[in-house]
Structures are given as structure tokens and as C-alpha cells.
């Protein structure tokens with residue numbers, strides 16, 4: 001497989017863009033090798049600039065539940081473009097999309113559209129702090145909520161304490177308002193509430209997809225709900241990834257825990273820059289211009305992005321059976337991977353939630369970030385490289401989630417499992 005053009009493109013990009021990429025994970029740092037430069041895509045396939053074709057399990061990191069170039073989504077984008085790219089004034093489409101999401105998600109009575117998941121969580125936290133009139137927040141080790149200062153915080157010396165900045169440039173003065181708890185561990189949340197009497201909100205990926213795929217237990221989410229109620233803290237479900245992905249209703253398809261606020265992104269934009277945060281009216285009404293909590297965006301609710309998002313959400317609503325189909329495909333895939341690894345005594349932990357799938361190279365079930373970090377990242381890197389050579393494009397890190405799309409079928413999954421068998425075989429033989 002020739003990658004000459006990608007190698008050249010990467011070198012050229014590095015002259016003008018830090019690391020050659022506009023979002024760090026794209027650089028393939030944790031698996032090595034050159035990131036593929038993409039020329040086009042169709043359905044479940046990506047094509048790189050050298051003309052190689054790949055089966056794509058990244059799907060733009062989640063947004064493309066119908067695969068690339070879905071004709072309905074593209075048509076709505078083309079139609080919208082004809083009317084102008086941006087107005088900086090309200091459009092009817094925004095209200096329609098807001099109504100669609102509100103009708104599906106419990107606890108979301110009002111919603112505001114933004115352009116990225118980062119903006120959605122950052123704004124949700126500002127609002128939650130204003131509503132609760134408390135400054136401290138709790139997040140979970142291994143959960144990712146975008147790159148705003150308050151959320152680029154890791155456990156530091158251990159869980160259930162105030163966090164440490166996980167990036168240079170985040171002042172300690174900011175990170176000291178963020179406590180970090182252990183995922184799926186209600187005692188660590190309790191400990192955070194004991195450490196700080198000033199916790200105004202708890203933010204969680206209820207189906208974590210940014211430490212690999214690690215769902216929260218239902219009883220853990222229920223306990224979290226009770227604890228937030230007891231301490232008057234706002235519970236935010238960050239469903240930027242899981243919303244419309246794990247099920248039509250995100251985590252709400254799996255349990256009846258109702259959060260105070262929900263953040264959305266990825267699928268709701270259908271591949272365009274669109275995200276949202278919503279919640280109870282009594283919270284959302286504090287938002288400017290009704291209330292004093294400031295939040296704004298020149299391109300918020302952009303008509304092209306909203307058209308793509310609305311087409312995506314409406315197509316999902318018209319075809320709710322896709323989740324069963326996608327879950328079957330994802331389950332078939334991870335079962336196949338596990339079977340392929342078994343003869344070589346390579347341990348694999350797998351997980352599926354709707355169209356999301358994950359696999360860890362480790363011996364024990366993964367329930368939190370500490371568990372996830374026990375996985376064999378060297379093995380992952382080898383596997384990733386082997387699969388890529390065979391035309392299978394997996395997320396380039398052990399700590400990411402994979403996505404299937406409706407453009408995939410049984411034959412595609414069979415082909416991928418066959419590639420996995422060959423890959424594990426080669427890895428065992430040291431090829």
C-alpha cells in the first residue's frame with residue numbers, strides 16, 4: 001500500500017500547521033506512522049490521496065451515522081446553500097431542530113445551538129454554576145468534554161480531590177474549582193462532595209466514549225442523580241458523542257435517569273459544525289438575553305449546519321430501527337475480533353452500545369480510566385497498523401470509540417473480521 005502522497009502532504013502540512021493537523025488525535029501519534037490525507041469518501045469508505053480505499057470506523061469521530069455523502073443530508077445542504085451561507089439572524093430551521101431534540105430527550109425543555117461540543121459543555125457549566133450559585137464542579141477521570149479550561153483537568157494525585165491542569169496554559173486557579181471523581185464509583189463522588197461544600201454541578205459522559213467505550217452502570221447513574229439532588233448540584237449528561245448514537249435517546253434509551261442538562265454535538269450536526277446544550281427551563285431561562293448568563297456565537301445555528309443536522313435527526317426519527325441493525329453489526333464485529341484474537345491468546349475486552357463499539361487489549365473488564373490504562377497500547381498500535389495496511393480504518397488510539405454506520409452490512413463486517421484474523425496471525429508470528 002503506497003502512502004507517498006500522504007507522507008508528502010503531512011510533511012508539507014507540518015511546515016504551516018503545528019504537528020500538521022488541526023486536531024491532535026489525527027496525527028496518529030499513539031499508533032505511529034503517517035496520518036492518511038483524505039481526498040474523498042463515500043458510504044462506509046474513505047479514499048486517501050494515494051487512491052487507497054478503507055472501510056471507515058471513525059466516521060468523522062461520530063457524526064456520520066448514515067455514512068459519508070448520505071444523499072438526503074447532502075440534498076438538504078445543497079438546498080440551504082442556495083439561500084445564503086449565514087445571516088446572523090434567526091431562522092425557522094433552528095426552531096424546528098430545537099423542537100425535534102426537545103421532543104426526544106427528557107429533561108430538555110429549552111435548548112441553545114452552538115458550533116462545537118466544547119462550546120456546549122463550557123456554556124452548560126457556566127449556566128449550571130450561575131443556577132446553583134456554586135463555583136466547584138465534579139468531572140470524572142477519563143471523560144472528555146472538549147478543551148475549555150475548567151474541563152482540561154485530570155485527577156493529579158488521585159481521585160476525589162481537586163484536579164490538576166491536564167494542559168500547560170490552564171491556570172491552577174481554574175483547575176482548583178474542578179474535582180475529579182472515579183467513573184462508576186459513587187464513593188469517590190461522595191468523597192468529592194465531602195471535600196468541597198461548594199459543588200454546583202456534576203458533568204459526566206453517561207456512556208463514556210473518550211477512554212475507549214466504557215458505559216456507566218445504571219445504578220451508578222441513579223445514585224449520582226440522588227447525590228446531585230441532595231447537594232443541590234446540577235447534573236449534566238454530556239451526550240455529545242452518545243446522543244443519537246448509542247440510541248435515539250442516547251443513554252436515556254438505557255435508563256430512566258433524567259439529568260438537569262444535556263449537551264449534544266456530533267450526530268446532531270450530521271457532519272457539519274453544530275452542537276447544543278439544553279435543560280430545564282428554570283435553568284435555561286438564566287441565559288442571555290432572558291437572564292444574565294452570557295453566551296453567544298456569530299455562526300451559532302448556522303443555516304447550513306442546522307439543515308444538515310435537521311436532515312440527520314429527521315432521517316433517524318423516520319428510521320428508528322437503524323439502531324437495532326447497527327447494534328447487530330457492531331456486536332458481530334466485536335465478537336469476530338474477540339474470536340480472531342483468541343487462538344493467539346490475545347485477551348480482548350469488548351463493548352457495544354448501539355452504533356458505538358470499543359475493544360481493549362487487557363485481561364479484565366474495563367469500568368473506569370485506571371482499568372482502561374492497563375490495556376496493552378503497544379498491541380493496539382500493532383493491530384491498528386496491520387488493519388490499516390489491509391484497508392480498515394480504525395480510530396488511531398486505544399482510548400477512542402469506534403462507530404458503525406448504516407452504509408455498512410454483514411459482508412463488510414465479515415471482510416473486516418477476516419482482516420483481523422490475518423492481522424492477529426501476523427502479529428503472533430512477529431511479521
Ligand SMILES: *Cc1c(COP(=O)(O)O)cnc(C)c1O
Nearest residue numbers: 116117118144145146238240241
Ligand atoms: C467530541 C466530544 C466533545 C467535544 O466536542 P467538539 O465538537 O470536538 O468540541 C465533548 N464531549 C464529548 C463527550 C465528546 O465526545
